[in-house]
Amino acid sequence: MAELALDGGISPVGVTAPFPLFSREAVTELRREILSEEVLDKYTVSSYISAFQGREYPQHVAPFVHAAWTSPEVLAAVSDAAGIDLVPVMDLELGHVNYQLAQPGRDGFLNTPHEPWAQPSAPEDQRRRAQELADADKGEGATNVMFHHDSYPFVCVLMLSDCENMIGGETALRTGDGRIVKARGPSVGSCVVMQGRHISHAALRAYGVGERITMVTSFRARDPMVHDGSVLSTIHPVSKANRLNYQWSMYRLKLLSERFAVMASQLEKKKELLPADDDDDGRGGSEVVNVEEMSQWIDEQVSYLANTKMQLMQ
Ligand SMILES: [Fe+2]
Incomplete structure (x- = not known):
């Protein structure tokens, strides 16, 4: 946070480098559940934030996703990276999915393989052009997600696609003294942990990939005495009032x-x-x-x- 010239926040860690969290086998299991007909048909929404998202499905139809994000080992790894002991904010924030798939539409999703596959690299001249565009991207123009603060203190973003040939796609962070710095995005099975409530950030456009699936889980401090600035402003547009109000x-x-x-x-x-006895003034x-x-x-x-x-x- 000091390097980003930001104060406030609940940990000195603003954002981590990408680090491995799940094996390829685990990634395949996570993908099997989030690419199932049931999740895609019943638990996906779209909003101004992201075109196609999966939410609120783990407790109903994705036992592996649910177990993964509530397991003590995963919580310990995420907490260790964050520099503060964390727990998921609420059940309905477990395993939020942002889908961007090679073949759009429902059939495209259902035809997406469960195993994360290495995507072909674009021809050299296209790659060079994409690299120029990505280098110039400061998050002010067209982005995947515009600059914003998250609703919850911490977030863990897990990459579920093989993005080796992707160009761009970083997270842009706005520092306290007005600079824009880019945080490298994670590779398949890796994640980034970020204090998203306290850092203005944007998801930059990714070039050279057809498929990009990320899984996002939000966290707060386990210690109830730690400041908790959570809000629901970005959550209302993608939630049903009844369930959200209950869990909140x-x-x-x-x-x-x-x-x-x-x-x-x-x-x-x-x-x-x-x-035992108060003196004259009772103090x-x-x-x-x-x-x-x-x-x-x-x-x-x-x-x-x-x-x-x-x-x-x-
Ligand atoms: Fe965010």
């Missing part, structure tokens, strides 16, 4: 109740600091509750609760 409310109420329990037990430990001994700190903490919880209400989907 549950996650916020559980997190708040954990916070209150931590604060209460901290106070409980200070009990012995209370004097004997050391101050057990720091009024200024407690007031600020209460204000933070009030605004967290207000934001919980504001983000409910009408």
Whole structure:
């Protein structure tokens, strides 16, 4: 974050280099589930953010995807990279898929092989031209996804296509002092972990690939006391109110109740600091509750609760 000239955030790690997370066999299993007729027919949506996305399917029809993103090993690897212990935000954010396929349309999806296949390289002159375009791309013109902040603190973007011959397709990050830097995209089975809520970023256009499938899971700090600036602005357009409001409310109420329990037990430990007999002004001994700190903490919880209400989907 310091290198990006950004402050705030919940970890010193802004964005990681790509690192391997899943084997080719695991990638094939993930693809088998997200390229199934059931997921493609019942769990895909399109929005201004991405033309074709798969959402909310893992708990119903993709046990491998669900198990992958809730496994302790994967959470440990992602947390280690992020520099802070993370958990998925809510079930309905597990394994969000962005599909861009060689052969568009429903039949194109169903004909896409489950095994990630090395895509042919374009002729040399086309490659050179594409490289020029990609080098010049600063994320200001046509991009796959325009500059934005994510809705949740951290994100893990996993590549499920063999993009060896891809040109461009990086993530552009806007630094605190106005520069644009490009973060290299992951190769098949690899992922990038990014603090997307706190960094303005854009997905640059990829050249020279027909197929590009990424799987995105969003995370927040496991520790309930860590700042959580989550919102749902990019989530409303791709969600059904009923399910979203239920999971959102549950996650916020559980997190708040954990916070209150931590604060209460901290106070409980200070009990012995209370004097047995108050002196004349009733303020004997050391101050057990720091009024200024407690007031600020209460204000933070009030605004967290207000934001919980504001983000409910009408
Ligand atoms: Fe993003």
